[in-house]
Amino acid sequence: MSDQTLSVVSFGWEITNLHDNGADVYFPVQRDMIFQWLDVDVATMLTSLPSSAGFLEVLCTGAVGRGGPPKFGPAPQAYLETPDSTNFGSIATENPEGLSVGIGPTTPGQDGFFATILKAFAPSTGAASSASRHVHTEPDLVLRRGDYLGFHMDHAGVQVDGEMQVVIGYARL
Amino acid sequence: MIVTETRIPRRQLLGAGALAVAGATAGTLVTSPSASAAPSASRAGGWSQMVSFGWEVSNLHNNGADVSFEVLDDIVLTAADIDVATMILSLPSAPGFQEVLCQAAAFRQTTPTYGTPPQVYLQPPATKDFGATTYDNPNGLSIGGDSPPYQDKWMSIILKAWVPADGTASSASRHIHTEPMLALRRGDYLAFHMDHAGVGVDGEMQVVLGYQPFGRDWR
Numbered sequence: 001m002s003d004q005t006l007s008v009v010s011f012g013w014e015i016t017n018l019h020d021n022g023a024d025v026y027f028p029v030q031r032d033m034i035f036q037w038l039d040v041d042v043a044t045m046l047t048s049l050p051s052s053a054g055f056l057e058v059l060c061t062g063a064v065g066r067g068g069p070p071k072f073g074p075a076p077q078a079y080l081e082t083p084d085s086t087n088f089g090s091i092a093t094e095n096p097e098g099l100s101v102g103i104g105p106t107t108p109g110q111d112g113f114f115a116t117i118l119k120a121f122a123p124s125t126g127a128a129s130s131a132s133r134h135v136h137t138e139p140d141l142v143l144r145r146g147d148y149l150g151f152h153m154d155h156a157g158v159q160v161d162g163e164m165q166v167v168i169g170y171a172r173l
Numbered sequence: 174m175i176v177t178e179t180r181i182p183r184r185q186l187l188g189a190g191a192l193a194v195a196g197a198t199a200g201t202l203v204t205s206p207s208a209s210a211a212p213s214a215s216r217a218g219g220w221s222q223m224v225s226f227g228w229e230v231s232n233l234h235n236n237g238a239d240v241s242f243e244v245l246d247d248i249v250l251t252a253a254d255i256d257v258a259t260m261i262l263s264l265p266s267a268p269g270f271q272e273v274l275c276q277a278a279a280f281r282q283t284t285p286t287y288g289t290p291p292q293v294y295l296q297p298p299a300t301k302d303f304g305a306t307t308y309d310n311p312n313g314l315s316i317g318g319d320s321p322p323y324q325d326k327w328m329s330i331i332l333k334a335w336v337p338a339d340g341t342a343s344s345a346s347r348h349i350h351t352e353p354m355l356a357l358r359r360g361d362y363l364a365f366h367m368d369h370a371g372v373g374v375d376g377e378m379q380v381v382l383g384y385q386p387f388g389r390d391w392r
């Protein structure tokens with residue numbers, strides 16, 4: 001017999017013209033709670049045939065803003081920015097072959113609770129050019145009234161529509 | 174196996190402890206035989222119980238539909254496995270995208286509330302535990318979304334694909350397992366939704382629910 005039931009909320013957002021840019025959505029937490037689990041479903045698709053074949057990728061992230069709205073990086077990506085963790089050090093690379101390596105952030109970001117990267121190739125016919133993911137995670141994060149939850153999508157490559165559906169399970173404190 | 178829905182009067186369905194299918198406004202709606210397995214049919218046995226049903230809309234085309242059923246006893250919805258898939262049934266008249274939004278929600282002590290056709294979205298109440306959404310949109314992108322989040326909407330999946338002229342790789346699907354741990358009371362309703370945009374498709378949702386009765390002796 002379960003002795004702990006939860007509450008759930010859901011929202012979704014869609015960007016119909018992702019094209020080498022990004023945006024964010026955020027909302028406030030209005031009571032103290034434990035953010036127990038998260039289901040995120042993300043998907044991309046072409047909305048017209050590409051002018052030429054090419055890759056597409058969409059980065060999808062989520063993070064907590066403590067005591068206020070989250071911070072965002074500059075356009076065009078407008079990344080959801082998280083404070084550097086004080087529990088982990090900066091990220092080092094071992095790259096003897098001189099590969100093209102990108103890292104972000106350079107120190108693990110505190111209170112980042114979700115990150116998914118969608119990638120696909122869009123041929124001239126558009127066949128098999130969609131990408132998607134469903135993520136279930138259990139952050140078990142304590143959230144206080146006045147904190148915020150923020151979600152981000154940014155894109156590179158062939159223009160696409162991107163959509164994120166979010167379900168949050170939480171226990172009121 | 175999918176069979177065409179038979180229009181049994183709603184009162185008769187509920188009286189028998191079976192599912193009440195409601196809210197269908199567009200498309201051809203069918204339900205699976207397992208839909209007759211209602212929560213109250215599985216009282217015997219251990220604490221955990223399971224039920225399953227499926228539904229299919231064979232002509233989704235810029236519209237939507239819903240199904241719902243009543244909760245007949247106090248339970249905790251401990252788990253759900255949802256499998257959703259779409260496919261074209263014939264070659265498209267022109268290439269294009271197709272997308273299907275699949276959702277589920279609980280409605281408290283009332284039959285479900287739906288939005289207007291053609292989509293007939295599930296419309297549970299807005300939450301009071303979170304505030305309205307704000308966008309950071311420095312590029313002026315075209316964004317649509319819900320605000321504030323909906324209370325008791327416990328599943329949401331978005332299927333998207335491109336349908337080329339020859340139909341190659343145009344299907345989309347997802348299987349999810351979630352554990353809502355949502356307390357449901359006798360007289361609440363569970364509702365499920367699919368709506369669509371783009372090239373016409375067939376969409377199907379198969380649902381398995383795990384739950385634990387409470388508030389009475391189930392042994």
